[in-house]
Amino acid sequence: MSSESSIHTRLQHLGTAPCDAQHPVAPVGLPSIRTSTVRFNTVEDLEKTYRRKNGGERLVTYGRMGMETHAALEDVFCALEGGQRAFLASSGLGAISMALLSLLSAGDHLLAADCVYGPVYHLSNTVLGRMGIEATFTSAKDVQALAKHVKPNTKILYVEAPGSLLMEMLDMPALAAFAKEHGLILVTDNTWGSGYAYQPLALGADVSIVAGTKYVAGHSDLMLGAVIANDPALIKTIDTNQYAMGFSVSADDAWLAIRGVRTLPVRMQQHARNALDVCQWLAQQPAVRQIFHPAWPDDAGHVLWKRDCTGSNGLLSVALDMSPAQVRAFVNALTLFGIGYSWGGYESLVQWVDTGFLRNHAYFGKLADTAVQVVRLHIGLEAVEDVIADLQQAMQKAL
Incomplete structure (x- = not known):
């Protein structure tokens, strides 16, 4: 399957079980591959895997990161969002927390659009505030007006487009230019578009977040989140912190999401x-x-x-x-x-x-x-x- 194929076609073929000379008889869908323990054939194989993983490759050293089913779902999110790496979380809010906790440190300032998902306010008032991370919520409709809220310690511009309650569109290319001008990381919640109807990474955003609970899964029967990025430095930072914080998704939920995304x-x-x-x-x-x-x-x-x-x-x-x-x-x-x-x-x-x-x-x-x-x-x-x-x-x- 060509990477130039339509997303409609790619979603029907990503994450399918291999059927080739080594697997002459195979199911259509990749099974749910569950495990807690990952085994290595030799100590040398274990050491080689860690070296490659530390170099940025998506390799499994423990079951928390998931096996082929998880990797297939990550590929789906990359295809939808036009990203290089995707990281899974157990909910949309979990994905938001993963992104913000990976990219913010004590003493940093978060500048956020006032139209974002309501629980982000709660996250700011509790966890981020306790960690010494300041947040300012304001309208992002007038991009240049954001300048008066930028501080020397502002690290992230966080938005959601369209907005969570009133569906307000934001000018993502203009926000991306503003973020670049001020040295900010532009992080956006793209659950509304879910990659199919909207691709903020292509419009200049640095990190896109999707609650796979919604349209990706499509059947109101699982909780799922994903963080997608292209920049190698951001990918490495998110990768390190995802592993450190223990984010995990069940193989069965990953399998359900792959099944759901076909339609x-x-x-x-x-x-x-x-x-x-x-x-x-x-x-x-x-x-x-x-x-x-x-x-x-x-x-x-x-x-x-x-x-x-x-x-x-x-x-x-x-x-x-x-x-x-x-x-x-x-x-x-x-x-x-x-x-x-x-x-x-x-x-x-x-x-x-x-x-x-x-x-x-x-x-x-x-x-x-x-x-x-x-x-x-x-x-x-x-x-x-x-x-x-x-x-x-x-x-x-x-x-």
Whole structure:
């Protein structure tokens, strides 16, 4: 298989079991290879493996790093993200922690976009703060305005694009140029695009993080994270720290993720089509104040989305002219939507967003001064006419 093949083709052939002269009969899928102990034939083989591993190669000296199944999944993430090395963690937040703890030291300053995944705030207020790492969260929409927050000890510019709650697009090439100008490492959460719809490394980011829990796995049945990079120095640093901190993923979860990613293109395309159909319906509803979805033509980030992305997904938020009691009734009346915080699986989900938290987001704009309520919807793979009918009956009950 050529490295120039379409990602659609590569995802069907990466991580398959070898079938060749040495393996004349083989399954299609690579099995889940589980182990805790790795054996060496001789002391010399053990010593050679350590020398090569210390030189940067992806070699296994202990079961925590995983065998062929893990390596195959790392190859999948590299193919999706356009990266040279991928490092696995047991959750998306675990991957974020791995990246930040690998690249930050006591006394450093983290400059972060205010639209990032909410638990990053908690990570900053607890673990990073206890370690003496300062953090500043601010809007990253105006890239040059970030300069006033850069300090002599600023080490990382951390962003998420599109943003976690309002799906705001950020100008990744401009952020990359800014980071380079100020000697910062640009780290981004790319769970929304998951490599298929968005490739921030190609746009200048130094490190990309993906919660494989979401679209990569696609079936809401496993927790997984990955950190992907290209720069040899960053790869070596992350490699050293991943091993030191003991991050690990079960072989069965790696196997499930490989199985799930086979259908990633068709799933994300259908999620995206369904979401746009829902946006079109929402735009006609009197109670809808604003739709947040970068593929929606009226979204403030649509121009950036068209320039930088190759697709979309099922995630959107909507500002509703409803009281808290009404939005509570709306969410509770939905029958096809589960109430939950995740997304990226085959099912539809709804989350009532804390507008108090959003008032700190510059992107919330003039809506921050009104009584609107915000819900985030993940539009699943159900028949979209059924999803819209469910939204309609719930809105009627709420109003």
